[in-house]
Amino acid sequence: MSPLPCGRSIDELVAYLADRDDPELTAHVAGCAQCAAELAELEDRWSSVRLVAVTPVPTPPGLVSRVLAAVHGVRPRLGSAPAGFDQDGGRVSVAERAVLAVCRRLAVELATGLGLHVRGTAVEDGELQVLVAARYPAPAISVADELRSQLSRELVEHLGDAAPVVHVHLIDIG
Amino acid sequence: MRGNAAAFDQLVRRHTVRMYRVALRIVGDPVEAEDVVQDAWISAWRALPRFRGEAAPSTWLYRVVTNAALAHLRRKKPTVPLESAPEPRTSDGPEASLLRNETTDVVLRAIAELEPTQRVPLVLRELEGLSYEEVAEVLGIAVPALRSRLHRARVALMAKLGEQR
Numbered sequence: 507m508s509p510l511p512c513g514r515s516i517d518e519l520v521a522y523l524a525d526r527d528d529p530e531l532t533a534h535v536a537g538c539a540q541c542a543a544e545l546a547e548l549e550d551r552w553s554s555v556r557l558v559a560v561t562p563v564p565t566p567p568g569l570v571s572r573v574l575a576a577v578h579g580v581r582p583r584l585g586s587a588p589a590g591f592d593q594d595g596g597r598v599s600v601a602e603r604a605v606l607a608v609c610r611r612l613a614v615e616l617a618t619g620l621g622l623h624v625r626g627t628a629v630e631d632g633e634l635q636v637l638v639a640a641r642y643p644a645p646a647i648s649v650a651d652e653l654r655s656q657l658s659r660e661l662v663e664h665l666g667d668a669a670p671v672v673h674v675h676l677i678d679i680g
Numbered sequence: 681m682r683g684n685a686a687a688f689d690q691l692v693r694r695h696t697v698r699m700y701r702v703a704l705r706i707v708g709d710p711v712e713a714e715d716v717v718q719d720a721w722i723s724a725w726r727a728l729p730r731f732r733g734e735a736a737p738s739t740w741l742y743r744v745v746t747n748a749a750l751a752h753l754r755r756k757k758p759t760v761p762l763e764s765a766p767e768p769r770t771s772d773g774p775e776a777s778l779l780r781n782e783t784t785d786v787v788l789r790a791i792a793e794l795e796p797t798q799r800v801p802l803v804l805r806e807l808e809g810l811s812y813e814e815v816a817e818v819l820g821i822a823v824p825a826l827r828s829r830l831h832r833a834r835v836a837l838m839a840k841l842g843e844q845r
Contacts, residue, residue, distance in 0.1 A: 517831070520831070520834050520835050520838050521831055523834075547842075548838055554783045554786065554841065555837070557784065558783075558787045559807045559808075563700070563705075566700075566714060569700060569717070570692065572718070573692055573721050574693075576721065577692060577722060577725050580722055581725070623711055623714070624715075625714075625718070639711070641711060
């Protein structure tokens with residue numbers, strides 16, 4: 507940035523504004539009309555940043571519950587048996603943890619591509635439940651159906667006959 | 681695992697609001713911020729066996745959520761809509777509230793236009809109020825490098841705010 511008539515720069519004043527840890531500049535600003543004027547203008551802008559810092563951010567209702575549901579959805583149940591499916595060379599055994607991880611990853615990837623937001627995944631009684639939110643004006647119901655179809659195909663490709671039946675639930679349209 | 685799970689759920693209850701606030705200020709959109717928070721907590725759950733307590737849980741969680749937010753920004757198109765940013769909760773009268781909303785919007789839009797490498801340290805330092813050492817630890821960089829990055833972020837932010845007046 508171009509220097510001020512006194513030789514100081516706006517960059518220096520911005521740094522000073524943030525930390526005020528330069529005694530030499532403090533002394534200079536006290537006696538320099540240009541710097542004082544620039545600093546007043548910068549302080550005005552900086553005060554709006556400070557305002558944002560202290561303005562509370564509203565949390566969406568039910569956020570913590572949805573996060574807990576999402577986390578529980580990727581947790582294997584104690585003592586759960588591994589899933590198995592046939593591949594070239596024999597039968598492959600897959601821990602429930604891995605099945606859950608694959609289900610969630612694919613659900614999120616495919617949902618994002620369709621403009622949906624995954625709010626939770628869980629395997630219950632061997633079937634995958636996917637909770638999604640859509641944003642208006644997306645054709646939410648048909649897109650949710652499309653997600654179910656795509657996800658079912660992908661899971662069969664990845665997990666063979668260990669792929670769970672897929673259910674997609676539209677829980678929110680924002 | 682049962683003890684870990686219960687303790688982890690406590691962490692979720694205690695820190696989700698903060699994680700959401702950071703995510704929202706980085707990605708600029710409430711729906712995407714929730715995606716980021718979910719991804720972050722699932723990453724944290726998977727990384728839990730490797731967490732050995734070298735950092736405070738809050739520092740570790742800041743790292744997890746900023747990584748999730750940065751991954752999200754890399755995946756998405758290079759636009760950051762803030763039209764749907766939530767209105768701040770205030771107890772002022774309607775005029776003060778309106779002014780505050782406008783000011784907040786202007787600042788958040790300007791922050792959203794910063795490069796992510798500048799935006800993230802700025803959010804952590806200036807909006808979350810972390811110390812330089814804490815931000816450096818979250819981002820895994822040295823304090824002098826952080827100071828330099830923050831300085832560029834502040835200069836860019838001040839210039840953007842100046843343009844909008």
